[in-house]
Amino acid sequence: MTTQTTGTSTLTLGKSINRGLHHALADDDKVLVMGEDVGKLGGVFRVTDGLQQEFGPERVLDSPLAESGIVGTAVGLAYRGFRPVVEIQFDGFVYPAFDQIVSQVAKLRYRTQGRVSMPLTIRIPFGGGIGSPEHHSESPEAYFAHTAGLRVVSPSNPQDAHVMIRQAIACDDPVVYFEPKRRYHEKGEVDEGVDLGALPLGAAQVVVAGSDVTLVTYGPLVKTALDVAAAAADEGVSVEVIDLRSLSPIDFAPVEASVRKTGRVVITHEAGQFAGLGAEIAASLTERCFYHLEQPPVRITGFDIPYPPSKLEQHHLPDLDRILDGVDRVMERTNSLSGGAAC
Amino acid sequence: MSREDVLTAADTASSEPIQLVAPDGTRRRHAEFDAMLADVNDDVVADLYVDMVAVRRIDTEATHLQRQGELALWPPLLGQEAAQVGSARALREDDFVFTSYRENGVAYCRGVDLEDMLTVWRGNASSGWDPYGINMATPQIIIGAQTLHATGYAMGVKLDGGDQAAVAYFGDGAITQGDVNEALGFAASYQAPVVFFCQNNHWAISEPVDLQSRVPIAQRAEGFGIPHLRIDGNDILAALAATRIALERARSGGGPTFIEAVTYRMGPHTTADDPTRYRDQAELDEWKEKDPLTRIEEYLHTRGMAVDGFREAAQHRADDVAEKLRRGITTMADPEWAAVFENVYAEDHSWLNRQREQYGRYQNLFGSDAGGEA
Numbered sequence: 001m002t003t004q005t006t007g008t009s010t011l012t013l014g015k016s017i018n019r020g021l022h023h024a025l026a027d028d029d030k031v032l033v034m035g036e037d038v039g040k041l042g043g044v045f046r047v048t049d050g051l052q053q054e055f056g057p058e059r060v061l062d063s064p065l066a067e068s069g070i071v072g073t074a075v076g077l078a079y080r081g082f083r084p085v086v087e088i089q090f091d092g093f094v095y096p097a098f099d100q101i102v103s104q105v106a107k108l109r110y111r112t113q114g115r116v117s118m119p120l121t122i123r124i125p126f127g128g129g130i131g132s133p134e135h136h137s138e139s140p141e142a143y144f145a146h147t148a149g150l151r152v153v154s155p156s157n158p159q160d161a162h163v164m165i166r167q168a169i170a171c172d173d174p175v176v177y178f179e180p181k182r183r184y185h186e187k188g189e190v191d192e193g194v195d196l197g198a199l200p201l202g203a204a205q206v207v208v209a210g211s212d213v214t215l216v217t218y219g220p221l222v223k224t225a226l227d228v229a230a231a232a233a234d235e236g237v238s239v240e241v242i243d244l245r246s247l248s249p250i251d252f253a254p255v256e257a258s259v260r261k262t263g264r265v266v267i268t269h270e271a272g273q274f275a276g277l278g279a280e281i282a283a284s285l286t287e288r289c290f291y292h293l294e295q296p297p298v299r300i301t302g303f304d305i306p307y308p309p310s311k312l313e314q315h316h317l318p319d320l321d322r323i324l325d326g327v328d329r330v331m332e333r334t335n336s337l338s339g340g341a342a343c
Numbered sequence: 344m345s346r347e348d349v350l351t352a353a354d355t356a357s358s359e360p361i362q363l364v365a366p367d368g369t370r371r372r373h374a375e376f377d378a379m380l381a382d383v384n385d386d387v388v389a390d391l392y393v394d395m396v397a398v399r400r401i402d403t404e405a406t407h408l409q410r411q412g413e414l415a416l417w418p419p420l421l422g423q424e425a426a427q428v429g430s431a432r433a434l435r436e437d438d439f440v441f442t443s444y445r446e447n448g449v450a451y452c453r454g455v456d457l458e459d460m461l462t463v464w465r466g467n468a469s470s471g472w473d474p475y476g477i478n479m480a481t482p483q484i485i486i487g488a489q490t491l492h493a494t495g496y497a498m499g500v501k502l503d504g505g506d507q508a509a510v511a512y513f514g515d516g517a518i519t520q521g522d523v524n525e526a527l528g529f530a531a532s533y534q535a536p537v538v539f540f541c542q543n544n545h546w547a548i549s550e551p552v553d554l555q556s557r558v559p560i561a562q563r564a565e566g567f568g569i570p571h572l573r574i575d576g577n578d579i580l581a582a583l584a585a586t587r588i589a590l591e592r593a594r595s596g597g598g599p600t601f602i603e604a605v606t607y608r609m610g611p612h613t614t615a616d617d618p619t620r621y622r623d624q625a626e627l628d629e630w631k632e633k634d635p636l637t638r639i640e641e642y643l644h645t646r647g648m649a650v651d652g653f654r655e656a657a658q659h660r661a662d663d664v665a666e667k668l669r670r671g672i673t674t675m676a677d678p679e680w681a682a683v684f685e686n687v688y689a690e691d692h693s694w695l696n697r698q699r700e701q702y703g704r705y706q707n708l709f710g711s712d713a714g715g716e717a
Contacts, residue, residue, distance in 0.1 A: 032502075058502055064532055069491060069525035076495020079439070079480065080503070096521070103485050104492070111469040112481055114686035148687055148695075172689035202693065249694040 008191045014047050014184035016158035017123075019192060020165035021048065021085065025055045028083060031169060033060045034070055035087030035123075044089055045125055045184055067097035074120050075104050083119045085169055091126040091178075092135030092307075098143070105174045106149030120174045121165070126154075127220045127270050128302075128317055129182035131310040138307050139271035141219075144176045145248040145280075152248040153201060154178040156222030158188035160245060167201040175201070178247075180220035204251035206258065210240035213327050214258040214265045216281055218244040221268050221318060228323045237331055247277055255281070256288055263294035264330035268318045273301040300326040360605045362575035363584065366633045368641025376584035379591075383580065385646050389653040391432060391579050392639045393660050395424040398448040399636065400661035402610075404668045405447075405461065409614040413672050414464040418445045422577070422609035425635030426542050427512075428452055429582025430604070433590060434510065437478060439496050441489035442512040444482040445542075449512060453477040457664060458671020467678055487513055487520030490539065494526045497535035497593070508593035510538045510586075516547025518563060519555050527567040527601070536593035538586065539564070539601040542576060544608035549621040564601035576604030577635040607633070680706060 011019065024031045033048055033055075039062040042049030052060035063070045067088055074084035088094045094101075101122065108116045128137035145152045151173050155161035161179070168175035199205070207222065208229045217225045222243045229239040240258050244250055259265050265285060267278040282297035300318045308316050328335035363371055363380075402419050409417040420427065427448030434440065434452075442449055447460055450472070459471035463482065470481030483489035493511035500507050517523050518541065530537050543560050545552050556563065564571035572588065574581040582604055589600035607630040611618050644650050684699040 064525075064528055066521075066525040066528065068522055069529050072488065072491025072522055072525065073495030073498055073529050076441075076492040076497070076509070077499045077502075078495075079474070079492060080496045080499030082499050082502070099485065100488065100491065100522070104488055107469075109689060110686050112474060112686075113468055113470065114689075115473045115475065116480075117689060119689075151688070151692075202691075249692050251693065 007193065008189050010187050011158050011162070011190045012185050012187050013155070013158045013161050013180070014045055016162035016188075016190045017047050017165050017179065018049055018051070019190070020162045021051060022054070023166055023192065024085070024169040025051065025059055028169075029059075030081060030083045031059075032077065032082050032084045033087070034063050034074060034084055036063055036065055036070070036089050038062060038087050043087060045181065047123070047125075047179070047184070048087065067093055067095075068100050071097040071100040071105065071120075071122065075100065075108070075118065078118050078120055079116065083169060085121040085123065088122060088124045090136045091124055091138040091140055094124055094140060101144070101150070101176070102147050106147045109173075110149060117172050118174045119169075119172050121168045122174065122176045123165075124176065124178050125181035125184075126178045127180050127182060128307065128313050129220065131313070133310070134307060137310075137313065139269065139302065141176075141178055141247055142271055142276045145277060149174065150248060151175045151201070151246070152178070153246045154180065154219035155245065156180060156183070156219055156243050158186065158190045159194075160243075162190050162192065163194060163196060163199070164201060164245070166196055170196070171201060178219060182220055183223060186223065202246040202249055202251055204242055204244045204246065204254050206240060206254055207243045208239065208241040210238040210262070212238040212262055212264065213330055214240050214242060214255065214262045215323070215327070216242045216244060216255055216265060216267045217269060218247060218277075220270060224318070224320060224323065225268065227320050228327065231320060231324060232327055237327060239327060250281065250284075252284060252288065255285065259285055259289050260292045263292050265293070265297045266300060266323065266326040266330055267297060268300040268323050268326070270302045270317055272304040273299050274304045276301060295330045295332065298326045298329050358573070360573045360575040360603075361581050361585070362578050363580040364578050364638050364642050366577075366638050368638050368645055370642060370645075375588070376581060379584040379587040380580060383583065385643060385648055388580070388639065389643060389648060389656070391428060391583070392636065392643065392653060393657040394428045394432070394452065395448075395579065395636050395639070396657035397660045397664045398424045398428060398451050400664050401447060401451060401457070401460070401668065404665040405464070406610075406614060408461070408668070408672055409464070414461060414614075415466045416613050416615060417464050418613045419610035420445050420448055420608075422607045422630065422635070423542055423544055424448055425579035426540075426576035426582050426604040426606045429579040430510070430512075430540050430586040430602070433583050433586035435507070435590075438508045438510060438590070439493075440479040440510045440512065441493040441496070442479065442482060443486070443489065443514060443517070444484055445514070446482070446512050450477070450479060453479045455479070456671075457667045458675060461668065461672055462675070465672065465675060467675060468682075487517035487523040487526075489513065490517070490523045490526035491529070493537050493539075494530045494535050497530065497537035497599075498533050500536055501533065506594050508536045508538060508590050510540055512540050512542065514547065515541065515543040515545065515552045515555055515560060516550065517541070518560055527564065527569060527599075530599040531567045531569050534596070534598035536596075537599045538589040538593060539569070539599060540586065541601065541603045543603055543605050544576075545606075546608050546612070546618070546622065548612040548616060549618075559603065561601060561603035569599050569601050571601040571603065573603045573605065576606030577633050577638070579635060579639060606635075
């Protein structure tokens with residue numbers, strides 16, 4: 001049961017989470033992995049592949065198909081001193097567990113005046129772009145970010161995914177860990193021996209430095225944002241990309257610093273716009289650095305519709321060109337709304 | 344569980360609730376239940392009676408405190424003393440209990456500091472006691488949610504090799520909830536050492552039990568492969584024996600048990616409720632005849648015990664309990680404003696820090712630093 005603790009290897013994002021779970025299970029015998037199909041099958045995305053074989057069915061439990069049951073029994077296990085890591089198979093399947101997450105997991109510490117800890121990690125593959133039927137491509141992060149008592153995070157690359165799952169499991173607060181499922185197969189260098197304290201779970205990161213526009217995003221769209229920065233550079237526009245990593249709380253300091261520098265901000269996420277993360281970011285930036293803004297913040301997001309069928313998802317999901325169009329708006333260059341914005 | 348066991352259990356469910364002490368105090372024999380009560384002599388029964396009187400006094404006193412404006416609300420358990428005390432007295436100290444908000448009789452038996460019972464209902468905090476202090480979670484308000492917590496706790500007991508049991512208390516109103524059905528499913532699948540103790544008190548606020556179930560509630564367990572017992576919930580000896588049977592099964596690796604204690608909520612749902620709008624006085628009168636306390640008085644009388652003696656002991660305990668409750672409420676300090684922001688997170692949270700800091704500055708406008716540093 002030894003785990004590699006040093007050295008760098010090339011891993012997919014999915015495998016990097018698998019390795020993180022492996023470390024957590026090996027390091028703390030109170031850590032349990034629970035969920036539908038997480039055992040023999042290794043999860044429908046194979047993120048838990050091999051874990052049951054190595055740690056046994058008492059550490060890696062296949063659960064009956066009932067999401068409230070999975071989270072609710074994890075609450076009881078946490079009462080008993082365990083540190084459950086539950087998998088919700090798909091984003092759109094989390095709602096039956098919503099009550100247990102919002103009314104129990106999030107509130108038990110407050111309710112008991114700090115006497116009961118809920119160190120759960122709730123893993124949710126989320127987002128679109130994989131051509132799935134309904135309920136398999138949603139971005140429900142705002143529901144959870146709106147709920148006090150939860151921490152909400154989303155990694156964008158294999159190294160972060162690895163470190164953040166280990167940090168999430170070690171955290172005494174409940175963490176909803178959104179995995180960008182369309183990036184599961186993206187590869188990157190992962191150092192499993194990295195100091196887990198070096199970059200806190202809640203920290204945002206500037207992933208590309210720039211001077212003209214601040215582009216704020218997280219999870220699956222970080223890769224797209226990097227492409228945006230490269231394309232904009234070709235057009236002479238310098239884009240600074242910030243990967244939020246944590247959605248609750250949001251680490252506003254680097255975002256504010258960036259906007260004070262650029263005066264222009266575009267926020268992009270797959271989730272719908274209305275009352276979404278972008279709304280909070282735009283409002284907070286307006287409150288905090290109004291006099292540094294050259295242009296109103298622009299949000300490029302999914303539409304406020306039920307997730308569309310896969311033949312239409314290309315229209316719904318923000319992509320390189322739509323985000324570039326947003327960059328053009330804050331840069332006051334010709335864009336889709338030139339000649340008068342819709343009111 | 345064998346097929347024969349299931350069939351036996353089903354027979355139990357469909358028959359009259361098991362009763363050891365009839366409303367008139369007559370002792371009825373039941374081989375399996377009586378075998379669990381070999382140590383329960385008349386003195387023990389008298390002690391249980393004293394507990395029930397104390398619990399009833401808590402209820403009366405808290406209701407008065409609500410009427411006097413000291414509490415915002417109180418959920419009375421009047422009529423359910425036997426179900427709660429009988430089951431709770433079967434537990435070991437290291438068993439863990441997950442209840443709804445009406446189980447103040449259970450909390451009393453777990454040894455709660457009495458004033459901690461009132462904290463929630465006064466609005467001072469969202470819970471009163473330390474769950475790990477008395478091995479009892481704080482009252483659950485979301486109907487049925489705690490059954491999953493009990494099941495998960497019991498799964499944990501099994502995983503870490505303990506011999507404790509978890510007990511989930513809930514009512515007839517909870518049995519239609521998805522969580523309760525999921526809990527039964529999980530408990531059966533994992534053979535978790537959990538006891539599902541359903542107090543069928545006939546009313547979920549204004550909704551009668553037959554709106555919840557067309558079959559005896561205990562029978563629901565059958566489909567999950569969970570052994571079940573249906574008892575007279577106003578009979579403290581039946582409640583004690585049934586819970587002991589369930590606990591013994593749990594500790595010996597036999598998995599979950601479902602107990603339906605058929606009882607009656609003689610009071611309102613809470614002090615904010617008006618039951619005259621939905622139920623007949625005749626029904627209430629009928630259940631008054633089945634009072635859990637008077638039947639034990641009658642029973643002990645037939646056993647030759649001096650009624651005055653244990654009544655006096657009970658009165659003494661009840662007065663003591665009432666006095667502690669009143670003293671507790673009058674010495675309970677109102678919370679400081681900073682408590683608003685405390686214990687939301689275990690670890691630092693930048694957003695909440697900012698809100699707290701800003702609200703502290705707002706408070707400072709009024710020269711108030713009572714909430715602590717801001």
